[in-house]
Amino acid sequence: IPALKAIIAKLKATGGTCHMMGLLSPGGVHSHQDHMVALAKVLSAAGISVAIHAFLDGRDVPPSSAKGFVEKFEQDIAPLGRVSIATVSGRYYAMDRDTRWDRVSKAYTAMVDGSGPRGATALEAITASYAENITDEFVLPTIIDGFEGMKDGDGLLMANFRADRAREILTALVDPAFDGFVRDRKVDFCCRLGMSEYSAALSGFMDVMFPSDELEDTLGEVVSRNGLRQLRIAETEKYAHVTFFFNGGSESIYDGESRILVPSPDVATYDLKPEMSAPEVTDKLVAAIGSREYDLIVVNFANPDMVGHTGVLSAAKIAVETVDNSLGRLEAALKKVGGVMLVTADHGNIEVMKDPKSGQPHTAHTTNLVPFILVNGEVASLEVGQKFALSNGCLADVAPTILTLMGLEQPPAMTGHSLLTLAQAGEDRATA
Template sequence: MSAGTPGILLVLDGWGHAAAGEANALTAAATPYLDGLLATCPTVLADASGTAVGLLPGTVGNSEIGHMVIGAGRPIPYDSVLVQEEISSGRMRSNEALTEVLKGLAASGGALHLIGLCSDGMIHANVQHLQELLRIAAQFAVPRVRVHAITDGRDVADHTAAAYLGLVDTFFAEAGIGEVATVVGRGYALDKSGNLELTEKVSLAIVDGKGEAISEPQEALELTQRGDEWVPPCVVTSADGRPLGAVQDGDAILFTNFRSDRIQQLADDLHTWLAGRRVTFLSLAQYDTKASIPALVHRSDAGGGLATVLGAQGVRSVRIAEAEKFEHVTYYLNGRDSNVVPVEEHVRITGDRAPDYTVRPAMNIDRVTEAVISAARRDDVPLVVANLANIDVVGHTGHFDATRQAAEHTDRAVEAICGAAQATGRWVLLVGDHGNAEKMLTDATDGDGWPYGGHTTNPVPAVLVPAAGQKAATPAGPATLADIAPSVLALLGLAPEPRMTGRPLW
């Protein structure tokens, strides 16, 4: 292809590839335009999970690592991998920050509060990490450990919280220490929309023991009408009705999620609530919080990617996404760099009301599409980067029909964007960041599976729609998300950054 052609990088969030079947909402959808692109344009399936992107083998991909690798042009050792290495090697037991806090608790009689998602979806957390943290607390003779369990229903199948809470009980028995103090769904605890009303309910349960009173953790699951994700804030009480694990002066809090984006709103809120108390804060991995919270494990450098080259060459780009995915096309695509880049313009699309994705699967895709087309018509913008969030965000509800409709809305948006690209002499590179909507049921050997809204290990399509008059061949050999940044740069007529290990596909 000729060098120096402007283009559009279009991430279809949650756009995975799998054979047609009753669990595949993408193949069930009427998507004639995308079907036509896949049949006629240069297309390759790219690995978007496991070691190909810097995750543990067999681990599902996610939007955070997907966009980081798309931008970096190389696999990035993810925080989950770094934490697991510290645990597997035994180094976590001698972690200076952790051992100092645990020694202090043992001497003062304070409690350790562990707050995090109790599932093994490996997107935000791994409940197995609790096992080692409890062992270490017991090793240092911490007198009390209180677990504030966040139930899932998104990264793993719904209605599995009971099994995970049961697993935590086995960890307590093995370590000889630990009790669940609160139980709450991730819809409350991991909100990142800025809805502090939800977050404050969780903070009140943890800090002051205010919430639905229960005598056993499993009772919390009986109080939800909307699955594991929306278990209301529940407080385990003792026989005399007092909360088992309200935070006291001299206690310590350790957040056990390894991914920052959904826990940080709660972390900052708790830090504010406890500002007048002597409480020590730690996080298992590095968080992007406003408060200064020391991390036990620090993250990998994700810089030196697409944004670095564009900035060095003075190439203007416009980044467009709905609020749910805005950080992904800016902060994460730029290698977790929050600095303002002079050659970037950011367009954040927000809704005018609280979303119910099952009844509004279109989300705000029309406004995203309009913004992409508007940017594509500008001669001073060589690159437009956008995320179409519908397939992933609606897919997370586990609602098959709504996800099918989300795919159909996405198909129409892609058709409009590609039409504008052809009219303005641009190529379009479409790519998924991880799988999701191609598997909407859990595997089942004895009947139908549960509705599933989590991510998958399936590959994702990468499709090049050439500009008018341009030619491109189907890439040879395997591909990964690390190949996307080198491909974009090659299409723009720019050399890759030396740290990129991916190859141009076109």
């Protein structure tokens, strides 16, 4: 990989350490610890010292599983030499995406200054946290004995491949104009490298191992090209999903695309406010529907995922009730204007709140089939007395189905197909 060879050359020239950070987990959602092992092998073989800043998971994997993952990781790096874990930090601190800079600053201070709680080993730090009933996600940024902080001439390597939860900590580390919190010290890195492109702003400061593919003919692009108006709306926790991710990993805004961001509640964890900002999002949605200004509205209700990640069943019930109430309000608003609604998800979570094997709270995503529900199907039919329903399919079929409802032609780049069918009695949903 040319970009990796380049940072090796720069680190050899400065004699600096490569600080590799990332989610040390086999979850595969933001990263994979096997990638971190592979990168460490390449760097170590080139004579580069590697300090690992391990972000602990507990969301995409069981909440108290980091100890086993760290044990496996340490076994994998033991033969390498020059590679050691320098800090451990729960992702709550190191991978925030809601501008909770008080959290991010703790991870920053531990990594940059080597300042904060200390542990003799990574495993000892995790074990001590478990003794205090602190699960992986919430482990305080902890410095492992022997690490004294970053220094000028060192290199930075981010092993996460997903963008949204890598941006804040990277911005604090590499952006000279960052002002989210006061940095007592800034590191003059000789090189900065990421697994992928995290944002247009960060690309100005970092090299990339695997540049993003440019996706063409996304749903939003097709809608825009046809001169139609669209709205993207979500609270902070899911805003990137209806904008950056929904636009194929692009930060550009299409012609005719409007956006509404509703702040997520300022709480430590969302089981403390499982309603989140769904009522406020719904208020704005009802107004947008009533305005008849938009041909397509895309919304993401954060509750089922974010509250599902807490593993707290009582809060999950409130979260589901809240979203159910919001969907009822949207259905009523759509009926007034002759609109149609599709309800779906791209993964499961809140439907499993307890691990059937371990009995622990279940905090991770699931691969269960998700619903695909058509509301007001009779409105979409051109013939009186007919009603559309949906056949079963996959996520690739969602965009073609929407285009069919909007009367737009499906581009060749979309390989799925419309799931619209004429309904039988009582039929209005499918699985995807």
